[in-house]
Amino acid sequence: MKKLVRFGVSLEGELLKKFDSFIGAEGYSNRSKAIADLIRKEFVADVFSKGGTVAGAVTIVYDHHKREVVNKLLDIQHDHGRIIISAQHVHLDHDNCLEIIAVKGPGAKVGKLADALKSVNGVKHATLSVTTAGK
Numbered sequence: 001m002k003k004l005v006r007f008g009v010s011l012e013g014e015l016l017k018k019f020d021s022f023i024g025a026e027g028y029s030n031r032s033k034a035i036a037d038l039i040r041k042e043f044v045a046d047v048f049s050k051g052g053t054v055a056g057a058v059t060i061v062y063d064h065h066k067r068e069v070v071n072k073l074l075d076i077q078h079d080h081g082r083i084i085i086s087a088q089h090v091h092l093d094h095d096n097c098l099e100i101i102a103v104k105g106p107g108a109k110v111g112k113l114a115d116a117l118k119s120v121n122g123v124k125h126a127t128l129s130v131t132t133a134g135k
């Protein structure tokens with residue numbers, strides 16, 4: 001583990017109260033971990049917006065009976081093979097499929113893949129969750 005550095009932060013009392021309440025509801029037991037996570041979250045958003053390398057998951061739900069939806073989704077994934085690490089397919093029920101597509105690559109390309117998948121007719125919902133690629 002890297003060496004920890006202590007530093008002082010001054011905040012308005014009301015803001016600190018809200019922060020403590022917020023992180024308590026999130027399950028944090030101390031401020032240090034919560035503050036470090038918030039800082040990392042901003043760094044990940046910054047890396048993503050500047051096109052740096054991120055990792056993440058695109059999650060989509062679709063009705064596989066819809067015309068051509070499966071082929072279109074496969075075409076898009078084959079066109080983005082360089083940034084797709086793996087894909088998991090779950091048959092949710094008779095009609096609906098859930099796909100979790102793990103990605104790693106430049107933020108702009110990951111965003112374009114997610115946009116392409118969510119705009120396919122028959123896709124009911126899509127999310128992109130982005131996190132650090134570890135560096």
Ligand code: NI
Pocket residue numbers: 064089090091092096097098
């Ligand atoms: Ni299925």
